[in-house]
Amino acid sequence: MAVRWSDMDAYGHVNNARFLTLYEEARVAMFFVGARAQGLTSFEEGIVISRHEIDYLRPVDYGEAVRIDLWISELRAASFTVSYELFDEGVLASRAKSVCVPYNLEKQFPRRLTEAERDFLKPYLEA
Incomplete structure (x- = not known):
């Protein structure tokens, strides 16, 4: 993930x-780009x-x-939990987790994962 000038603080x-934005971009790439490449659009x-x-383990410049x-x-x-590790110049700088809930945006309520979604996620499941 590219670090942008606008990501910097004083x-x-x-x-x-x-950091949340960087993690979000990685997660979106997985759910939308990666899943779509496999024909899965339900996410x-x-x-x-x-x-x-x-x-936060160390500053990232x-x-x-x-x-x-x-x-x-x-x-x-x-629900499912996405875990992350962010490396800066090969050194671990941050760890994070996001609990994700499949949601029906049209009807405004949580939903269960579909079998296709579970099948997509299983290869990424920590052993």
Whole structure:
């Protein structure tokens, strides 16, 4: 993920709130770009975040792109947890988790994961 000039705070580090944006971009690439490439479009019906958790391990300065590894750390009937690690110049700088809830945006209520969604997520499930 590219670090943008607008991600910086007054100290020249990536602002703590911008870590969420970087994690979001990685997650969206997985759910929309990756899933769509496999013919799965049901994630586009809606996903909401019920919880974020971030540990900041070291500052990240403006410069090279950061690497974000992500995987599914928990898979339930009506939610799943995405875990992340953000590396800056090969050094772990942050860990995070997002609890995602499939959501019917049209009818405004949570829904269960479909079998196709579960099948898409299973290869990313932490063993």
